[in-house]
Amino acid sequence: MPVVNYAEQYSRALAQNFPYVLNFGKLFSTPNNSIYKVIDAKTIKIPTIATTGRTDGNRDEITGFSRNVDNDWEVKTLANHREWDTLLHPQDVNQTNMVLSIQNATKVFNETQKFPEMDAYCISKIHSEAVDADVADDTTALTVDNILSKFDEYMEAMDDARVPQTGRILYVTPAVKTLIKNAKDIVKTISVSGGATALNRNVSRIDEVEIISVPSDLMKTVYNFNKGWKVGETAKQINMLLIHPIAVFTPVSYSFASMETPSAHTKGKYLYYEESFEDVFILNQRKNAIKFNVEA
Numbered sequence: 001m002p003v004v005n006y007a008e009q010y011s012r013a014l015a016q017n018f019p020y021v022l023n024f025g026k027l028f029s030t031p032n033n034s035i036y037k038v039i040d041a042k043t044i045k046i047p048t049i050a051t052t053g054r055t056d057g058n059r060d061e062i063t064g065f066s067r068n069v070d071n072d073w074e075v076k077t078l079a080n081h082r083e084w085d086t087l088l089h090p091q092d093v094n095q096t097n098m099v100l101s102i103q104n105a106t107k108v109f110n111e112t113q114k115f116p117e118m119d120a121y122c123i124s125k126i127h128s129e130a131v132d133a134d135v136a137d138d139t140t141a142l143t144v145d146n147i148l149s150k151f152d153e154y155m156e157a158m159d160d161a162r163v164p165q166t167g168r169i170l171y172v173t174p175a176v177k178t179l180i181k182n183a184k185d186i187v188k189t190i191s192v193s194g195g196a197t198a199l200n201r202n203v204s205r206i207d208e209v210e211i212i213s214v215p216s217d218l219m220k221t222v223y224n225f226n227k228g229w230k231v232g233e234t235a236k237q238i239n240m241l242l243i244h245p246i247a248v249f250t251p252v253s254y255s256f257a258s259m260e261t262p263s264a265h266t267k268g269k270y271l272y273y274e275e276s277f278e279d280v281f282i283l284n285q286r287k288n289a290i291k292f293n294v295e296a
Contacts, residue, residue, distance in 0.1 A: 021115055023214045024122045026169055028252065030245040032283070038078065038251060042277060046074040046249070048285055076281045078251060080121065083275035084109065090262055090270065102259060102272050117229040118278075119218045123171075123238060125280040126248060126290065127221050133287045139296040142239055147179045151206060154242045154291040161288035163244050168209045168289075172240040173216040177203070180211065209242070221294060237295040247289035252278040 022028055036044050052068040086105055131137070140150060151170070158168065172180070181203050204211055219239070222232030257274040260266055282290065 021110075022122075023119045023212065023218055024171070026212075027122060027126075027243070027245055027248050027280075028118070028250045030248055030250055032246065032249040033251060036249055036251075038253060042078040044076040044078070044249070044251065044281075046076065046283065048072050048074055074284055076249065076279070078253070078277045078279040080279045081275070081277050082117075083273070084114070085271070085273040087266070088270040088272075089268070102270055106272065113228055116218060117225065119214070120220070120223045120229045121225065122250065122280045123214075123219060123241070124221055124223050126241075126243070126282055127238065127292060127294075129280075129282040130287060130290050130292065133282065133284050135287050135290055135292070137292050137294040139294055141296070142176060142179055142293060144179050144182045144184055147176070148183045148206075150293065151209075151242070155207070155209070157291065158242070158244070158289060163286075163289040164246065165208060167246070168242060168244050170206065170209050170211045170240060170242050171214050171219070172211060173219050173237070174213055175216065176240050177211065177213045180206070239293040239295065241293075242291040244286075244289040247282055247286040249281045249283060250279075252276065 036046050038044055049069065049071045051070075086102075086109075088102060088105065138150070138154075140146065142150060155168075159165070216237065217231060219237065219241075220231050220235040221238060222235040224230050224232050254274070254276045258272075260271040262268045262270060
């Protein structure tokens with residue numbers, strides 16, 4: 001029987017699970033990831049085209065022709081290079097009754113380290129790129145009295161910028177989710193099930209926009225990624241982000257993942273190692289599809 005390559009299975013499983021295990025999974029599965037490709041291991045060139053508008057027609061003479069279309073390239077470079085490895089002695093696996101196995105170790109690593117780190121990097125990188133693209137933060141303090149009016153303000157700005165209405169997502173902290181549930185002008189439909197023993201007060205959408213609640217420590221402006229992830233000393237709280245996934249590009253490229261069985265090279269231990277090049281970018285031409293509310 002052929003030896004099962006756990007590293008290959010693991011990589012395939014991750015690719016299938018990313019949209020479902022990350023708080024910002026819908027951004028990691030943006031359609032842009034299938035449109036724009038890495039062309040030389042780390043560089044992405046995104047084409048942009050501009051044209052002039054129409055002019056009045058002339059029925060009496062032929063005027064000169066000129067080129068009224070031009071193109072340019074928006075260049076993005078993957079800079080987030082991450083790796084992780086672990087050794088496991090066979091006796092550690094046996095003496096813990098298989099608890100301390102590679103499968104369990106990588107599962108815990110994903111759930112407690114990698115996925116939260118990817119979420120933290122995603123939100124902070126989108127914020128930093130939005131600031132660089134002159135997308136100003138809204139620092140209005142949110143309350144039950146103004147939360148819906150601020151949401152309407154963001155939606156109106158996106159409507160004016162011709163951002164598609166279908167597909168917009170509102171990411172909020174649990175505290176802001178509570179404000180929305182208790183907003184003074186919200187129209188609530190109370191659903192009682194189980195013979196009046198269960199009261200459902202969940203608010204999952206405003207108008208056509210899906211609401212996704214994200215832990216507040218994964219909604220910060222700055223993080224330290226020296227080892228794992230932790231909130232940066234200068235970080236501010238992001239209260240909510242209204243965004244359309246077409247505004248971002250989130251390439252994740254696994255360049256290597258492998259596991260070695262015990263050998264002389266590994267001094268009799270299992271060795272697991274993985275590395276990846278990944279990054280998060282906003283598309284400058286679609287920056288109007290991003291609206292942040294951040295603490296002052």
